[in-house]
Amino acid sequence: MQVTMTVNDVEVTREIEGRLLLVHFLRDTLSLTGTHWGCDTSNCGTCVVWLDGEPVKSCTVLAAMADGHEVRTVEGLAKGAELDPIQEGFMQCHGLQCGFCTPGMMMTCRALLDKNPDPTDAEIREAISGQICRCTGYSTIVRSVRWASVHEAAAAQEAGAQA
Amino acid sequence: MQVPAPFEYERATSVDQAIGLLERLGSSARLVAGGHSLLPMMKLRLANFDYLIDINPLHTELGYIRFAGEGAGGEVRIGAMTRHRELLESDELAAAFPIFRDAERVIADPIVRNRGTLGGSLCQADPSEDLSAVCTTLDASCVIRGPGGAERVVTMEDFHVGPYETAVGDGEMLTEVRFPLRPGGGSAYEKVERRAGDWAVVSAGAAVWLAGDGTIADARVGLAAVGPNTTGIPEISAALRGREPAEDLYEQAGAIAARSCDPATDQRGSADYKRHLADELTRRTLRTAVARARS
Numbered sequence: 001m002q003v004t005m006t007v008n009d010v011e012v013t014r015e016i017e018g019r020l021l022l023v024h025f026l027r028d029t030l031s032l033t034g035t036h037w038g039c040d041t042s043n044c045g046t047c048v049v050w051l052d053g054e055p056v057k058s059c060t061v062l063a064a065m066a067d068g069h070e071v072r073t074v075e076g077l078a079k080g081a082e083l084d085p086i087q088e089g090f091m092q093c094h095g096l097q098c099g100f101c102t103p104g105m106m107m108t109c110r111a112l113l114d115k116n117p118d119p120t121d122a123e124i125r126e127a128i129s130g131q132i133c134r135c136t137g138y139s140t141i142v143r144s145v146r147w148a149s150v151h152e153a154a155a156a157q158e159a160g161a162q163a
Numbered sequence: 164m165q166v167p168a169p170f171e172y173e174r175a176t177s178v179d180q181a182i183g184l185l186e187r188l189g190s191s192a193r194l195v196a197g198g199h200s201l202l203p204m205m206k207l208r209l210a211n212f213d214y215l216i217d218i219n220p221l222h223t224e225l226g227y228i229r230f231a232g233e234g235a236g237g238e239v240r241i242g243a244m245t246r247h248r249e250l251l252e253s254d255e256l257a258a259a260f261p262i263f264r265d266a267e268r269v270i271a272d273p274i275v276r277n278r279g280t281l282g283g284s285l286c287q288a289d290p291s292e293d294l295s296a297v298c299t300t301l302d303a304s305c306v307i308r309g310p311g312g313a314e315r316v317v318t319m320e321d322f323h324v325g326p327y328e329t330a331v332g333d334g335e336m337l338t339e340v341r342f343p344l345r346p347g348g349g350s351a352y353e354k355v356e357r358r359a360g361d362w363a364v365v366s367a368g369a370a371v372w373l374a375g376d377g378t379i380a381d382a383r384v385g386l387a388a389v390g391p392n393t394t395g396i397p398e399i400s401a402a403l404r405g406r407e408p409a410e411d412l413y414e415q416a417g418a419i420a421a422r423s424c425d426p427a428t429d430q431r432g433s434a435d436y437k438r439h440l441a442d443e444l445t446r447r448t449l450r451t452a453v454a455r456a457r458s
Contacts (some may be wrong), residue, residue: 004181019170032187041165043360048274126273130275131272
């Protein structure tokens, strides 16, 4: 069957099998290997991408289900050479060790900040409760998200002051 | 790598078109909603179908929470494609039935809740599934649509035929779940799980309706993960009706729950521990439900 979807603002059309999972479509068909493929059972959350702006576990979504929809992956976080504050936060606060869970963590945390720009530590932990960091670096992930939240607020204030 | 066996993918464009496809394709076809139960089973080849009919496009038609009528005789109607996140976030639903927000906070995880649906949860009919226990507690009824638009309404008791088995036949589809609104109500849900997002070791839901004099007009308790299907316990309702809410009454209800359920020893805990939980969680949820009914 043929599917057409928008991935990171680019429209793609491919011929696929109905049973192809979205994670494999992104990684193998489109060579977007930033999205990681982990447990295959929707437990670990490393495969999280956005489907129409909502985080989903792409190992448990058929590529066919994304036909006609918008997908965003970790490759679509940065704006050109400018990192998203979430990515910057993960760098500044050591939000990753081995890096395996990082793409999914960043997609979930970006979506969190879009809905709730100033989350508490508890709200961040709730947001990532469906994701596993096997390095157990949760404290630094929470700190990274807080970093992004604080810096985004400061940047917004500065932009407001200039306007 | 886990991938489902090959199947033909079909996309639903309307409820009646989906039912038409089911009718034509028979038992070789299955509906898929959020897919977070069905796709893992298909990956493990525990479930295999020739055709998968994706009903996610029906969210616009079947994703809703509507209030029909007020007070006694009124009801809340929830479309089968309403997602967990929508059930969690609805303030109106939480005001009418706080049990929904209690339960949705502990169903799977926030990402899975973006996809999973009410209808999918009920049709999966897993004995450990939390929304089935919620629907049992609230005495919900299920609207099943068949060929030609024919609809039938069945109670939760009749809906769940057995583990992973429902009253929905080939060529039929669950479209809506209805919850009666009654005055003086309060409800609550509690779950014990091994880790965030896991299936329940045991869950309990309670709903009470208080009369004008403060006595219990009616009460229902629903349990999950302690028997072949989520269990409503009529003996508890009988024991509570007409009585003044009190600790010794909750204790009595907890004892009935513990002896009425039928848990199995597994990796989540021993049968004895699960009976203990059924007792304790019944007491806790009744206590909270009464407090909410009074406020």
